[in-house]
Amino acid sequence: MDYTEDDGTYSIQTFDLTKRFTKKKHRGIFGFLRKERKQRKQQSESSRVTVALDHINIKIRSGELFGLLGPNGAGKTTLVKCLSTILIPDKGTAVVNGFDIRKQTSMVRASLGLVIGGERTLYWKLTARDNLMYFASLYKMPRNQAKERVEELLEKMQLSDRADERLEDYSTGMRQKIAIARSLLHDPSILLLDEPTLGLDPTFSKQIRGQIRELSDKHGKTILLTTHYMDEADQLCDRVAFINDGKVVAVDDPDSLKATVKETELVEITCFNPPLDVERHLKSLCPGVDIITLVHGDETKGNPSKIKIIGGNAEEHISTAIDALRKKNVRISSLNVGVPTLEDVFIKLTGAKLAEGEGRG
Numbered sequence: 196m197d198y199t200e201d202d203g204t205y206s207i208q209t210f211d212l213t214k215r216f217t218k219k220k221h222r223g224i225f226g227f228l229r230k231e232r233k234q235r236k237q238q239s240e241s242s243r244v245t246v247a248l249d250h251i252n253i254k255i256r257s258g259e260l261f262g263l264l265g266p267n268g269a270g271k272t273t274l275v276k277c278l279s280t281i282l283i284p285d286k287g288t289a290v291v292n293g294f295d296i297r298k299q300t301s302m303v304r305a306s307l308g309l310v311i312g313g314e315r316t317l318y319w320k321l322t323a324r325d326n327l328m329y330f331a332s333l334y335k336m337p338r339n340q341a342k343e344r345v346e347e348l349l350e351k352m353q354l355s356d357r358a359d360e361r362l363e364d365y366s367t368g369m370r371q372k373i374a375i376a377r378s379l380l381h382d383p384s385i386l387l388l389d390e391p392t393l394g395l396d397p398t399f400s401k402q403i404r405g406q407i408r409e410l411s412d413k414h415g416k417t418i419l420l421t422t423h424y425m426d427e428a429d430q431l432c433d434r435v436a437f438i439n440d441g442k443v444v445a446v447d448d449p450d451s452l453k454a455t456v457k458e459t460e461l462v463e464i465t466c467f468n469p470p471l472d473v474e475r476h477l478k479s480l481c482p483g484v485d486i487i488t489l490v491h492g493d494e495t496k497g498n499p500s501k502i503k504i505i506g507g508n509a510e511e512h513i514s515t516a517i518d519a520l521r522k523k524n525v526r527i528s529s530l531n532v533g534v535p536t537l538e539d540v541f542i543k544l545t546g547a548k549l550a551e552g553e554g555r556g
């Protein structure tokens with residue numbers, strides 16, 4: 196394989212990067228005890244292979260804020276783990292900051308700041324400041340320089356006044372900020388951020404997104420951000436790759452991706468109380484459309500569900516769909532025609548949903 200095209204234009208390039216996992220079936224403790232012997236015999240048959248990454252080829256430009264958008268189990272974390280040398284790929288490779296992830300692991304690690312699994316990788320019994328000082332010492336930073344850097348990062352994360360509290364007393368969002376600060380200690384040129392806003396409330400999500408944008412705009416970092424929040428990818432990223440079942444299905448800037456869904460190809464009905472068989476029912480009434488899908492909202496919290504009619508002659512079926520829903524006592528709260536989101540593009544391309552009714556803070 197020839198990697199010589201790396202002339203500094205790209206900070207990350209993957210070449211047919213492939214990772215498989217062999218999963219063994221677990222039957223729970225009682226099933227296990229009963230069937231232990233039989234199971235041992237059948238172990239080879241009951242194991243199955245998951246292709247978490249299937250010949251991934253992406254190129255991330257230096258200074259680019261690149262989003263990897265995909266549903267649960269798509270392969271996002273596996274890609275981040277391969278790029279950061281935590282996992283060894285089965286096939287193919289990647290070049291990070293000019294270094295091969297298979298052969299130059301320490302150089303790759305030195306080039307990267309990694310936020311993965313968020314706060315779980317910090318020491319909860321230590322204060323925020325001590326956590327950062329400890330990790331700075333692992334980078335063999337001189338103490339004075341480390342102190343200065345830690346104070347700078349605490350300030351950047353707006354946590355200077357809480358720096359002497361133990362992380363066990365921090366909120367999830369505060370710990371995530373410390374995880375990001377830790378990834379920046381050695382001032383790496385590349386950041387890999389795996390779902391940095393997962394589970395955070397809207398205020399913290401917004402602050403962290405602001406920090407990420409600033410790291411890209413002001414500090415020129417190359418950032419690979421994984422997310423399954425479409426709005427996050429849309430707002431933040433210069434370019435987005437859609438990943439599904441270990442395969443990259445599209446790469447482009449958000450506007451160009453959205454432009455692939457024509458105005459007549461999208462109808463979105465926001466509603467409460469849709470029946471469970473609504474997708475099948477509408478599909479039988481709306482011939483010629485590609486996909487009808489229901490994205491459940493958390494209706495108990497007042498967030499409506501969404502029925503999306505995508506592809507073909509979607510627009511022609513508005514009145515049929517609304518009549519049918521009314522007959523089923525569905526409360527319709529709004530109708531959106533021809534304004535696609537990244538999720539609509541993703542659904543059109545893959546038939547899969549990104550997430551069910553999750554907050555998009």
Ligand SMILES: Nc1ncnc2c1ncn2[C@@H]1O[C@H](COP(=O)(O)OP(=O)(O)OP(=O)(O)O)[C@@H](O)[C@H]1O
Nearest residue numbers: 216217218245247266267268269270271272273274
């Ligand atoms: N250590 C492992 N052993 C076995 N299978 C694994 C392992 N890690 C990941 N997988 C499988 O590989 C696939 C991709 O997982 P991965 O964690 O990369 O997805 P993801 O896109 O990060 O999902 P999520 O949004 O839920 O974090 C999944 O089917 C997962 O079950």
Ligand SMILES: [Mg+2]
Nearest residue numbers: 271272273390
């Ligand atoms: Mg993941």
